[in-house]
Amino acid sequence: MSALKSVDWQWENATAGAVAGCATVSFSHPLDVVRTRFQVNDGRVSNFPTYKNTPHALFTIARSEGLRGLYAGFYPAVLGSTVSWGLYFFFYSKAKQRYSKNREELSPGLHLASAAEAGALVCFCTNPVWLIKTRLQLQTPLHQTRPYSGLYDALRTILKEEGWTALYKGIVPGLFLVTHGAIQFTAYEELRKVVVDFKSKKSEQNLSGAELLSSVDYATLGASSKLAAILLTYPFQVIRARLQQRPSKDGIPRYMDSWHVVKETARFEGLRGFYKGITANLLKNAPAASITFIVYENVLNMLKMARRND
Structure with a gap:
């Protein structure tokens, strides 16, 4: 009976996380598009528009590309966020349960280990979805290559032109970004306590x-x-976004690997380059995190109450 309850509890966490992730993306996607375009614009590539600030970017995209531009990459974003949050809460709750055996209360270190473990597993599962989302968001009227028509076309074209390994571009900074979730969840657990x-x-x-x-x-x-979490890990997001850009017509990528991104960004843009788009990121993620945890905690409580009533 206890094992059955444990499984129910884990799936309740996964369901609550998935619903929370979907709600979050729907609310904040235009800011995600702006953030991604700021992140990759190093001032040396001609096929990206130049925006003065976040409001100017939102206005310019809306005027030149319409609602379609503001919600570019929305479907992979919904898919990725829903799957990521669902898997994250599922893996996180399983890890916490495993570490909590013979313990009354988990230490901050074990909360950190649980979050890091969950983040690494989710990263491997969802990197292809995030790469496709990034590429769809970076398609602008200035692009010279044939645009992807959608999620499926992007996947098919990437596999045909670059091979399956291209789907895992940005995986190294993505794994470093595991610390983002670890910091966020550890801070959340400790503050909640x-x-x-x-x-x-x-x-x-x-x-x-x-x-x-x-x-x-x-x-x-x-x-x-x-x-x-944002303040401590944001440079890894910039590195990942720059690695996930679509190659030029001749198939040559803008950056070869993570170290190449670091060297080029530091050389031409300095420390500021590693924090491009952080304003849009904060505007997107601070309220988004609030929505996520409100939905997550309330859905989780609702599911627990329903199970008690059965």
Whole structure:
């Protein structure tokens, strides 16, 4: 019976995570397009428009490309986010359960290990989807190569022209970005614990953590943990986006590997180059993280209540 309950709990986490991820993407995708275009624009490539700032980028894309431009790469983004969050919460909860054997409470180090383990597994599963999303977002009116017509066409064309290994471009910085999720979830767990302890001391009733916390608490915790993760790991996002660009007509990639990106960016753009697009990223991810954790925690609580009533 306990094993069955454990499986139910893991799938509840996966379902809640998938719903949260889908809601997040739908809300914030235009900012994701802007962020990606800022990230790859090193000032030396002619097929990318130049934007002054995030509002100017949104206005320019809307005017020249319409809603289609603002939601370029939306389908792989929804697929990738839904699968990623679902797998992430599933793998994360399984890792926490494994580490919590014979322990009353997980330490910050074990929360970090659980999040890192989940992030690495998700990275290998979803890198092809994120590569296709990036390429679709970078298709602009200035592009010279035949544009991909959609998710399936992009996948077919990449396999035909570059081979299956191209689907894993950016995997190295992607694995380094595992620290993003690890930092975010560790910060979230630790901050959540502090808030629950604080509220339980003030409350005269013997309530669980889920009953003590409100949607405002989840929003604040989600945004705070995301901010810490973004500031520490953002350069890896820039490196990955630049590696995942479509090669030129002659098949030569703009950057050869992660180290080439680091050297070229440092040489021509300095430290600022590694933080291009961070404003759009913060505008996208701080509220998005709030929405994600509000949806996740509430869906999870709803599923638990439904199971108790069965």
